[in-house]
Amino acid sequence: MKLIRFGEIGKEKTGVILYDKKYDTSAFGEDYTEQFFETDGLSRLAAFIKGAELPEVAAGVRLGSPIARPSKIICIGLNYADHAHETNAPLPPEPVVFMKATSAIVGPNDNVVIPKNSVKTDWEVELAVVIGKKASYVDEADALSYVAGYMLHNDVSEREFQLERNGTWDKGKGCDTFAPFGPFLATTDEIEDPHNLHLWLKVNGEIMQYGTTSNFIFNLAQVISYTSQFMTLLPGDVISTGTPAGVGLGMKPPVYLKAGDVMELGIDGLGDQKQTLVAYA
Numbered sequence: 580m581k582l583i584r585f586g587e588i589g590k591e592k593t594g595v596i597l598y599d600k601k602y603d604t605s606a607f608g609e610d611y612t613e614q615f616f617e618t619d620g621l622s623r624l625a626a627f628i629k630g631a632e633l634p635e636v637a638a639g640v641r642l643g644s645p646i647a648r649p650s651k652i653i654c655i656g657l658n659y660a661d662h663a664h665e666t667n668a669p670l671p672p673e674p675v676v677f678m679k680a681t682s683a684i685v686g687p688n689d690n691v692v693i694p695k696n697s698v699k700t701d702w703e704v705e706l707a708v709v710i711g712k713k714a715s716y717v718d719e720a721d722a723l724s725y726v727a728g729y730m731l732h733n734d735v736s737e738r739e740f741q742l743e744r745n746g747t748w749d750k751g752k753g754c755d756t757f758a759p760f761g762p763f764l765a766t767t768d769e770i771e772d773p774h775n776l777h778l779w780l781k782v783n784g785e786i787m788q789y790g791t792t793s794n795f796i797f798n799l800a801q802v803i804s805y806t807s808q809f810m811t812l813l814p815g816d817v818i819s820t821g822t823p824a825g826v827g828l829g830m831k832p833p834v835y836l837k838a839g840d841v842m843e844l845g846i847d848g849l850g851d852q853k854q855t856l857v858a859y860a
Contacts, residue, residue, distance in 0.1 A: 658821025665829030680753030790823025
């Protein structure tokens with residue numbers, strides 16, 4: 580299944596994509612929340628769809644984040660060797676973990692706002708994992724059984740806030756609109772091998788990032804297991820798994836986003852996104 584949410588910001592309805600068409604599932608009566616995932620919502624939704632006549636979603640309707648606001652967004656930094664190299668960072672001996680504010684979540688094609696006083700806003704295409712059931716102290720061998728599905732995520736970052744403002748990376752990661760999710764959540768049966776997906780990103784039509792999840796330093800099972808040693812992962816939580824080389828920070832000289840720039844990005848089997856940068860007002 581492919582889950583979507585659509586409609587005006589803050590008033591999104593639930594839906595699914597079936598045979599490349601979008602259908603409204605709001606009659607199911609639940610949003611795609613922590614409670615939905617915790618109560619076997621995917622199976623219940625699948626059963627509902629089999630017996631329902633679903634209205635089609637009108638063409639051109641805005642898509643929101645495929646999931647309602649999760650309890651947390653956990654990100655893994657420097658998880659591709661080429662990205663660590665381009666930023667002059669040593670390969671991490673353990674996963675680098677930081678948090679991204681849930682208030683940063685927007686739809687896949689919504690505008691991205693350059694924060695007030697920002698001069699170093701940057702892009703990062705990433706594979707995001709959505710957790711399907713409560714996970715604490717998970718063994719690597721069992722870790723992938725805790726996954727509900729996968730999404731495309733643009734981990735937009737302000738590098739001065741992140742690296743030069745004396746503190747954790749979180750300050751440069753959680754600005755409003757800095758977490759475009761979607762266009763859909765693909766359940767695990769939709770993705771044959773999450774460790775063999777190509778991901779790409781363009782700025783103003785020019786390819787900046789092109790990589791593959793086969794180059795993870797820490798694979799998905801390792802990341803899920805490791806993270807669960809430090810915090811309980813709740814249903815609907817998101818783990819974003821790192822970005823390949825090609826970010827603006829790594830260029831010589833560095834290149835950063837400005838108002839009017841357009842980012843386009845995608846991952847095999849997970850669709851694509853397109854965002855226009857706008858200045859903070």
